[in-house]
Amino acid sequence: MNDDKREKLREYLRNNRPKSKINLGNSSNNKENSNKNLKNDLNLDNSQISDNKTNLNKRDYDKEPLILKDYTNSMEAHNIFNVMLCFVSLFICLGTCETYVDIFKTSFLLFCIYSIFFIIDISILNFLSNSKKLVKLGQTKILFYENSKLVREFIVKTKPKKYAIDDIDKIEFDSFLYAIKMYGKRIGLPILLFAIVFAIIKSDKEIFLTIISIFFILVLTIFYDVLVRMFLYRKSNGNLENFLKYSQKLQIDIGWIRNIRIVTRKGISLFYFNEEDYKKIKEYISIVYDKNLDKDVKPISSY
Numbered sequence: 001m002n003d004d005k006r007e008k009l010r011e012y013l014r015n016n017r018p019k020s021k022i023n024l025g026n027s028s029n030n031k032e033n034s035n036k037n038l039k040n041d042l043n044l045d046n047s048q049i050s051d052n053k054t055n056l057n058k059r060d061y062d063k064e065p066l067i068l069k070d071y072t073n074s075m076e077a078h079n080i081f082n083v084m085l086c087f088v089s090l091f092i093c094l095g096t097c098e099t100y101v102d103i104f105k106t107s108f109l110l111f112c113i114y115s116i117f118f119i120i121d122i123s124i125l126n127f128l129s130n131s132k133k134l135v136k137l138g139q140t141k142i143l144f145y146e147n148s149k150l151v152r153e154f155i156v157k158t159k160p161k162k163y164a165i166d167d168i169d170k171i172e173f174d175s176f177l178y179a180i181k182m183y184g185k186r187i188g189l190p191i192l193l194f195a196i197v198f199a200i201i202k203s204d205k206e207i208f209l210t211i212i213s214i215f216f217i218l219v220l221t222i223f224y225d226v227l228v229r230m231f232l233y234r235k236s237n238g239n240l241e242n243f244l245k246y247s248q249k250l251q252i253d254i255g256w257i258r259n260i261r262i263v264t265r266k267g268i269s270l271f272y273f274n275e276e277d278y279k280k281i282k283e284y285i286s287i288v289y290d291k292n293l294d295k296d297v298k299p300i301s302s303y
Contacts, residue, residue, distance in 0.1 A: 058287050062139040066284050070133040070144055071232075071271035074125050075251065078228055081121045082176055086221040088113060093213045114224060121228060129232075135270065137284050142254075142268060154268045157255065158289055169255040171289060171297050174269065175248045176225040178299040180218060229273075236273035246278060252285075252293075253300065 089110055136143045144152040157169045229250055233243050255267030272278045282293040291297060 059283070060139060061137060061284065061288060062141075065143075066137040066280055068135050068137070068270070068272070068277055068280070069129070070135040070146075071129060071273070072144075072269055073131075073133070074128040075269070075271055077124050077128060078121055078225075079176070081117060081124075082221060082225055085114065085117050085224060086217060089220065090214065090217045093217055094210060110220070114220070118224070118227070122231060125228070125232065135268075137270075137281075137288075139288055144268075152268075154255065156288060169267065169289065170253075170257070171285065171291060172253045172256070173249045173297060173299045174251040174253045175299075177222050177248055180222065182300050232273045236277075237275060242275060246272075246275075248299070252281065252297070 092109055092113070093106055132145075132147050134145045136145065138156070140156050142154040142156060143150055144154075159168075226247055229247055230240065230243060233246070233250070234240055237243075250271060250273060252270045252272075253267055254270065255265065256263065257265035257267070270281060272281055278293075285291050285293050285297075
């Protein structure tokens, strides 16, 4: 290589060499930090956009309330019939069931009584459910109307206050079966155990017969309750699809505070007899109460 070419090469290297290793490192670090900051900013923006979209998608029930048919009076009448039927059946069963002939007569008599009660119960339910009773579920209030007239107002409680135990509305599934379980665990089971022990000691067949009769009537009454719910579900939904899934969850109690003896706060009860209303109530409870109807809500017998 001649002198001219060497000189040109040295000049080129002098003019284009990096200033220092430290500067190179700083430049690389600055570039990495810049990329990280950009990535964090993008993630934050995406998160904010996602939150904003979620908030925008959430329905404001005060501006657009959920309107459902109010079955409160209808189901209260049915529950009264259910309890009456239970006691009447138990009275007949204990009063006549002593021999095999009596068992046959008793069974036929019970069938007739249940059939009569069912026809009357369904007739009353049809009459009451055809009335213009609606419930409007809002973000802060739940309003009950009859013939376009406000008859009851329920304040929604979702924000806990300091030291306030009952400041958040309790949400529970209610049914005749769940009520039997709740009272049975707290009252019925001790009485039943005492009766069984007493019957064994005394060798008393009548006590055993009484216990069997009580179980039989309770099962029969629970079946009757399911049958009535099935009728209403079939009428409203058009078919019985998923009825067994919802059969004991058709009544949702909100805001009730009660124990075995008294009700300290009377809440409200919502009813649905079709899948469409179930989905609407599920969405409402999810947005307003931040609860999943399938996972977070338990039967009254669980408390």
